[in-house]
Amino acid sequence: MISALVSVAGPSAGTALRKQVAALVIESVCLGFCYLLLYPLVNALFSDQPEDALIWLGWLGLMFTAYAILRFYTQLQGFRAAVDLIRVLFGRLGQQLTALPLGWFDATSSGRVGRLLSQGVMDVSSMPAHLLRPLVSALVTPLTVVLVMFVFDWRLASAALFTAPLAWWTYRWSSHLVKTTSRRTEASAVEAATRTVEFAQSQAVLRAFGHSEAVFGKLQKAFEAQWQSGRAQVFSTALGLSAFVLVIQLALTVVLFLGAYLALGGRIDAPQLIALLVLCVRYVEPLLGAAEVAGLVKVSQNSIQRMDELLCEPGLAEPVLPAEPQNWDLCFEHVRFGYGNTKVLEGVSFTARSRSTTAIVGPSGSGKTTILRLAARFWDPADGEVQVGGVDVRSIVTSDLLAQISIVFQDVYLFDGSIAENIRQGRPDATDAEVLQAARLARVNEIAARLPEGLDSDVGEGGSKLSGGERQRVSIARAILKDTPIVLLDEATSALDPINQLAIQEALTELTRDRTVVIVAHRLETIRNADEILFLENGVIAERGSHPELISLGGRYAEFWAKRERAANWRLLRDPQVTTNASRHLVSDNGR
Numbered sequence: 001m002i003s004a005l006v007s008v009a010g011p012s013a014g015t016a017l018r019k020q021v022a023a024l025v026i027e028s029v030c031l032g033f034c035y036l037l038l039y040p041l042v043n044a045l046f047s048d049q050p051e052d053a054l055i056w057l058g059w060l061g062l063m064f065t066a067y068a069i070l071r072f073y074t075q076l077q078g079f080r081a082a083v084d085l086i087r088v089l090f091g092r093l094g095q096q097l098t099a100l101p102l103g104w105f106d107a108t109s110s111g112r113v114g115r116l117l118s119q120g121v122m123d124v125s126s127m128p129a130h131l132l133r134p135l136v137s138a139l140v141t142p143l144t145v146v147l148v149m150f151v152f153d154w155r156l157a158s159a160a161l162f163t164a165p166l167a168w169w170t171y172r173w174s175s176h177l178v179k180t181t182s183r184r185t186e187a188s189a190v191e192a193a194t195r196t197v198e199f200a201q202s203q204a205v206l207r208a209f210g211h212s213e214a215v216f217g218k219l220q221k222a223f224e225a226q227w228q229s230g231r232a233q234v235f236s237t238a239l240g241l242s243a244f245v246l247v248i249q250l251a252l253t254v255v256l257f258l259g260a261y262l263a264l265g266g267r268i269d270a271p272q273l274i275a276l277l278v279l280c281v282r283y284v285e286p287l288l289g290a291a292e293v294a295g296l297v298k299v300s301q302n303s304i305q306r307m308d309e310l311l312c313e314p315g316l317a318e319p320v321l322p323a324e325p326q327n328w329d330l331c332f333e334h335v336r337f338g339y340g341n342t343k344v345l346e347g348v349s350f351t352a353r354s355r356s357t358t359a360i361v362g363p364s365g366s367g368k369t370t371i372l373r374l375a376a377r378f379w380d381p382a383d384g385e386v387q388v389g390g391v392d393v394r395s396i397v398t399s400d401l402l403a404q405i406s407i408v409f410q411d412v413y414l415f416d417g418s419i420a421e422n423i424r425q426g427r428p429d430a431t432d433a434e435v436l437q438a439a440r441l442a443r444v445n446e447i448a449a450r451l452p453e454g455l456d457s458d459v460g461e462g463g464s465k466l467s468g469g470e471r472q473r474v475s476i477a478r479a480i481l482k483d484t485p486i487v488l489l490d491e492a493t494s495a496l497d498p499i500n501q502l503a504i505q506e507a508l509t510e511l512t513r514d515r516t517v518v519i520v521a522h523r524l525e526t527i528r529n530a531d532e533i534l535f536l537e538n539g540v541i542a543e544r545g546s547h548p549e550l551i552s553l554g555g556r557y558a559e560f561w562a563k564r565e566r567a568a569n570w571r572l573l574r575d576p577q578v579t580t581n582a583s584r585h586l587v588s589d590n591g592r
């Protein structure tokens, strides 16, 4: 367990932990000798020369002083090591999270990570601060006492040692019990946290459409499961602790009986017996101390294991010999990809040339967004290659690759901060004038103009104080500021008000000028103006070409286009026969 802790802590914090353990071992040996000195002390007190006890008292005082100094040192070191460990763990976990493929982050993994970074780090740091001492002491102090007890009386020492395997087995059994229930508690806590966030985030939808019982039911079920697993954990901890205490008391009773038997037979004298019994009573104390923290140790051990699993998650492989892209063409070569067992893309090949716009269209679920995700290396393909400038993206250092790509997706996330700060994330070293220029090009200055603090106005968590269209304009400003040769766009499917729609269109024109643009397109205008259109169906490019070429082909795209055009032409008309508002109904331009 200590080696697992050292491995999670990494080299520098690991060395501090090793030193802490070494100091605790010496401290526990000292404590063992403090107990052992009770034997000659009590013996001398009951002997013919009780003044000899003073010498032993002196030794005991010396040993106790050494123990007290060491204890002060290890206590201080323990807290220092814990604070250091918290800092190191946040750093290591943070670094690992930035190295993981973006695709790794789904709803459950985010819940797991959130819990690991909050409760998990605290659990692990409690090891050096509170748990290592009782653990080390439970092993080293009794061992010291029993070994030296052999010098005094081998029979009583053997009796004390005899119960050690039983105590060890009970400790293992109770630990296993707590470990299993604490895993269940952890899983149910993650589930409850995820459900709570889901319930809070879905309030708008729930209020609009009702049916909150279903989501609330899931939340209640998660809380119920958490409560039950918490109860099971308390029960198993109490059971394990009781069993362990029972075994320790049994060991004492065995020694007591054997001592009484030896004393009655005249094989040891009364002072010796009293001294040995005092010794035995003291030596079980560290064992009971360890039993009391056994539950916390297991919780901490579980967190160490989960942290180790996260740290061992394979990140995106970085190239050994990085290559430089020759130009900014984006090319898919026979790409095959799936999420787990769900196949999504099958043999997708295309080239999006520099300074051209490639539109990806097709039915929902055909894999359009997945193409953008692979282009940004959220995942790597199962087969085939994604290339930038003739180089496989796996041969480009990820940070270098991402520095050349701007991504504007539908679900825009803004950080809690000002509009200007959010735009500046595109290029942190940009000047105020450059941020202002990007804001102007993306028409974010119009949003800022109606806010009391202009560009310094707070956007709220996730950008909640702005509308969907406004958030998108801020994200476009961010991308304009980043100014990259490749732009990946997921055009909004949701209907925007005409003002936002126009502003976003103008902002996108600025963003995509003279770039390699790959766009999941929904607006007819965008599709028609694209240099090349890829019509995707069931993860396969069914047709490709310019708009006129595909229309004249008269295939799946032409059919798709006709449907979209018809849908776009639907509008509200007043039925000439009836004049009430209630009689309004949908008719198309050509009367169908």
Ligand code: ADP
Binding pocket: 106, 339, 342, 344, 363, 364, 365, 366, 367, 368, 369, 370, 371
């Ligand atoms: P489109 O953009 O064409 O609507 P997507 O690329 O988003 O399609 O999704 C293609 C398929 O992959 C869909 O069936 C979708 O359910 C599935 N999918 C998308 N994202 C994930 C994911 N993170 N995990 C599992 N399946 C996913």
